[in-house]
Amino acid sequence: MQEWVERAIAKWPNVPALFGWLGLTRRGHWLIQGERITHPRIVDAIANNYACDTHGRWFFQNGPQRGYIALEYTPLIARVQADDRLLTHTGQVIESARALYLDENSAAILDTPDGAALIEGADLAWVLEHLRDGDSEIDDEALAAALATPSGDTTELTLMAFDTRLPVHRCDADALPARLGFVRDPEPRDDEAES
Template sequence: MDDIVKAAMAKWPNVPHCYGWLALDARGQWRMRDERCQALNLPGDVIRHQTLIDFINRNYQCDDKGCWYFQNGPQRVYVDLDATPYIIRTIVRVKDTQQTLNNDETTLGLQLHTGQFMPTVTAASMDADGNIVLSTGKLLALVDGRDLAQVASHLQIDGQHATDDALLHWLETSGSNNTLTLNLYESTTRHIHVQFSTIHTLMTVSGNIATPR
């Protein structure tokens, strides 16, 4: 959190919280939702000002109830989540850099929409639509749909490369007949078991609130 934000919180500690005006979509874009958007249940306008985006990213937090918010100076602006609290994008991996080291030597660079690198992934899930959610501890992140194919290329079913037909069968059977793994890391002993689950279920189990009010 920025020092100037901490100072504002200390100076004005009782500013009312704001709800419904800021959203994070499934592509990791921040959206501003005015009264009209809220009334008509519209997604809102994408925020494109990079300085503002960076400011939101640096001051994005979670409260003790699992509600996510942006600390805008003294005011806490709660965020409506279209999917998960974080969205993952893939980047080109460059060996022998600090970025690679922070990403635990993955064969595919995984970056959160806030700019940080995804910590070591410990769990993965896929829903009926083929969306992939990666997690570690309480950090829950949906893979951006535009990068889904790159992550899916690291999937294996029963130890073999997951073809489209095999993956479709796995989805149709809700993952009950075959073992699906995600092999993100260079170590062959660190295959991540993929469970079949919905984003809603994952959010509930992890204690995250999609629509704070």
């Protein structure tokens, strides 16, 4: 969190949280009441003050008020950079991951220490370049077999990334939040005030 946010929280500690106003698309665009936010300073402010609470709900801390964010897919969206690094939609470099998940629609999600990161559709070529079937590059048959693996199971594939070999799991899109510890549609808890 930025310093001004921490000062505002200290000054006004009991401002009710906001639910149902903010969102994040699967392409990494912020929304307010369904409309895309495009003003660069606002986009940067959200990115710099975006975090997760202990219940897996992602939010934007706007001064003393916490605005919870409805996620179209995952809390982070990863994009491949020219130097082959992965960068989240918030500008954070992904330096490690625990595993890669493939959903029933061939979406690729990294389980990172900072949260679940969908590799944006245009960058799926990066995933294909780094997938391995044993020590070999994958072919169509190996990929099809991995995608046919039942949800919740580990595939035969691995992902060579971050100087390590990561397991590749199959997980249906609806099961990802529980598996990776995030909430797509945050709601207030009984002990919280809502505005």
